[in-house]
Amino acid sequence: MTRINKLTYKVQQNERITLGISAVTVSEDGAVFAVDGHTVAPDGPPRSFTFTATRPAGQRHKGVLVATFAGLGSGATMARFETHLSGDKGGDFSGPTIFREDIVHKAELTFEVI
Amino acid sequence: MKSYSVRVVVVIAALALVPMQTFGQGAPDASARSAALKAVFSKGACQTELAAAVDRLQRNQEPDNQDSLTICAANAALTAAAEPGARQAVEMSRMKQVTAPSDAGGSTTVAERAALPRLLAIAIEHGAIDKAINGTTLTLTGSPYALAAAVAEGGDSPQTYQDYRVLNHIAVSASFDIGQNTDPLDSVNTDQLTDVSFRVLLTHDRSGRSATFTKQYLDAVIPALTEQAEVISGTATDILSAAPATGLPDAETLSFTEIEALKDLSQAPDTTRAKLLDVLDRRIVQPIISGQIPLTAAERTAILSAPLKFDAVADKVAKSEASLGTLVRTMGEHPEFTASFFAHRSGGKLEYSGGRGAYDQWIGKVELTANGALTIYDVPDPAKNQKKFRDVTAAFTMAAFHGDISPTSNPPTVFSFSARYQYLPEARGTSKPNKALAQVKVELPLSKGVTVPLSLTFASSPELIAGKEKTIRGQIGFTVDLDKLSAVK
Numbered sequence: 001m002t003r004i005n006k007l008t009y010k011v012q013q014n015e016r017i018t019l020g021i022s023a024v025t026v027s028e029d030g031a032v033f034a035v036d037g038h039t040v041a042p043d044g045p046p047r048s049f050t051f052t053a054t055r056p057a058g059q060r061h062k063g064v065l066v067a068t069f070a071g072l073g074s075g076a077t078m079a080r081f082e083t084h085l086s087g088d089k090g091g092d093f094s095g096p097t098i099f100r101e102d103i104v105h106k107a108e109l110t111f112e113v114i
Numbered sequence: 115m116k117s118y119s120v121r122v123v124v125v126i127a128a129l130a131l132v133p134m135q136t137f138g139q140g141a142p143d144a145s146a147r148s149a150a151l152k153a154v155f156s157k158g159a160c161q162t163e164l165a166a167a168v169d170r171l172q173r174n175q176e177p178d179n180q181d182s183l184t185i186c187a188a189n190a191a192l193t194a195a196a197e198p199g200a201r202q203a204v205e206m207s208r209m210k211q212v213t214a215p216s217d218a219g220g221s222t223t224v225a226e227r228a229a230l231p232r233l234l235a236i237a238i239e240h241g242a243i244d245k246a247i248n249g250t251t252l253t254l255t256g257s258p259y260a261l262a263a264a265v266a267e268g269g270d271s272p273q274t275y276q277d278y279r280v281l282n283h284i285a286v287s288a289s290f291d292i293g294q295n296t297d298p299l300d301s302v303n304t305d306q307l308t309d310v311s312f313r314v315l316l317t318h319d320r321s322g323r324s325a326t327f328t329k330q331y332l333d334a335v336i337p338a339l340t341e342q343a344e345v346i347s348g349t350a351t352d353i354l355s356a357a358p359a360t361g362l363p364d365a366e367t368l369s370f371t372e373i374e375a376l377k378d379l380s381q382a383p384d385t386t387r388a389k390l391l392d393v394l395d396r397r398i399v400q401p402i403i404s405g406q407i408p409l410t411a412a413e414r415t416a417i418l419s420a421p422l423k424f425d426a427v428a429d430k431v432a433k434s435e436a437s438l439g440t441l442v443r444t445m446g447e448h449p450e451f452t453a454s455f456f457a458h459r460s461g462g463k464l465e466y467s468g469g470r471g472a473y474d475q476w477i478g479k480v481e482l483t484a485n486g487a488l489t490i491y492d493v494p495d496p497a498k499n500q501k502k503f504r505d506v507t508a509a510f511t512m513a514a515f516h517g518d519i520s521p522t523s524n525p526p527t528v529f530s531f532s533a534r535y536q537y538l539p540e541a542r543g544t545s546k547p548n549k550a551l552a553q554v555k556v557e558l559p560l561s562k563g564v565t566v567p568l569s570l571t572f573a574s575s576p577e578l579i580a581g582k583e584k585t586i587r588g589q590i591g592f593t594v595d596l597d598k599l600s601a602v603k
Contacts, residue, residue: 005374006176008367027323029331032339036355037348039340058357062181062350066343070335070435071327071442096178103166106342107178108350112358
């Protein structure tokens with residue numbers, strides 16, 4: 001896995017990709033992840049999601065991480081979901097962070113198969 | 115509702131059949147494209163996505179929603195190129211289905227105001243024990259639950275919280291006199307111990323981790339989030355997963371690079387918004403209209419229906435989070451009772467101990483707190499007029515919050531009235547055994563994280579307010595919340 005930008009990564013075909021979650025002052029259970037329209041079951045704790053890049057070379061997998069801060073007390077102003085991405089064929093990167101103060105609580109990821 | 119859904123499908127199908135070559139001939143000019151962009155990005159989920167991207171750029175963060183922005187911009191291109199009648203029909207259908215995005219925060223101050231959950235939360239955030247230093251006093255606070263969570267398989271998870279729910283009704287604390295020590299944890303010892311307390315929550319847990327809350331969270335919120343993730347990622351796959359050489363995925367990557375460059379330019383939000391729309395127009399809308407980015411019929415159908423799908427799932431998420439917020443507010447208005455045992459040491463020996471009952475309840479934006487306590491001496495000193503019974507106290511506070519109490523807003527103005535009564539028999543002869551104090555206080559917010567408290571205190575005896583002779587004292591303070599202050603950009 002190599003990184004193009006915080007949201008876009010190049011991955012090898014059949015590479016297993018793991019999206020790790022670090023929930024800060026918020027329950028990590030409030031993060032869900034889907035790839036190409038299908039939910040990825042979480043592992044952990046710490047919460048993580050793993051899927052395999054199965055598309056042909058040149059095509060892309062689209063992943064969306066959605067998080068919630070619902071019910072969190074007003075004091076947790078710095079609550080956030082930090083992410084990191086890694087592939088079993090190499091590469092380990094910090095990914096996007098979803099902050100409580102964000103207007104939408106999601107991150108849309110792209111995995112280009114090479 | 116049924117006939118309405120059919121009409122939308124028909125309109126979308128009609129738009130999807132618009133031949134690509136018509137885009138090049140008599141293609142919409144800049145004003146038509148601008149109008150289409152404005153129309154798409156001025157309502158529903160696309161409006162929220164644009165606002166979110168502008169907000170992130172203003173905070174020097176790259177937007178995390180380039181797929182949604184690209185799809186909304188592509189939708190603008192197709193609607194701009196469509197027949198005006200069909201475009202209007204699509205817009206009208208959207209207007210009927212769209213529910214305005216609600217405040218998704220679902221923030222609920224009320225539940226966290228409760229004393230024990232707050233202590234628990236602190237203990238969990240920082241480990242099994244939390245420390246706080248106030249003047250020369252170090253207070254360590256912990257909960258047996260925090261210890262259990264530290265060793266439990268799965269750590270501090272909702273399941274662990276439910277498995278050890280009895281323990282999360284208990285909190286203990288110890289205070290130490292540390293003098294001027296700058297690194298008190300290194301040298302603190304039992305001789306410095308001044309106070310210990312053991313507190314039990316007698317009522318149901320009303321915190322955001324209770325069984326009631328967790329059930330609603332898992333049954334309503336998580337499924338809505340899951341559906342949103344599936345719909346957006348599925349739609350993005352339908353439209354943007356092809357090999358980049360086909361155009362739109364390439365344009366998406368290029369537009370994101372340009373959008374990311376808009377970070378931290380210290381410009382007005384409207385300027386950032388206009389620049390962002392300009393990028394989407396140049397990279398997405400114009401190439402689609404000119405035919406430079408070819409789209410299949412399936413892609414066009416997916417693009418045209420995407421905003422409706424995004425609206426629907428965003429609406430579900432907003433409603434589920436709002437219902438959770440309502441639940442927490444309702445739970446927070448349930449009264450909470452705690453009982454505690456405490457002991458005070460002086461000179462390395464137990465001086466007195468006692469019990470306290472506390473009541474806390476929210477009614478709307480008003481918080482009521484009351485408690486009563488009784489203490490006895492361990493070894494009374496007759497020379498000081500002491501007997502086994504030391505004192506009895508009662509206290510009451512009513513605090514009214516005016517303004518938005520959400521975490522991202524400025525702090526609310528707080529009006530409070532407090533009263534305290536103490537019967538201290540040993541004071542007979544030197545002062546009055548009946549001591550009373552009342553205080554009115556206003557906390558005025560200056561900005562996020564900075565408040566100015568103004569208080570006026572009345573006391574039956576001067577020593578209660580550290581006065582020499584007077585029994586009335588006015589005070590102006592200045593309070594800075596560093597956590598909130600650091601969050602201010």
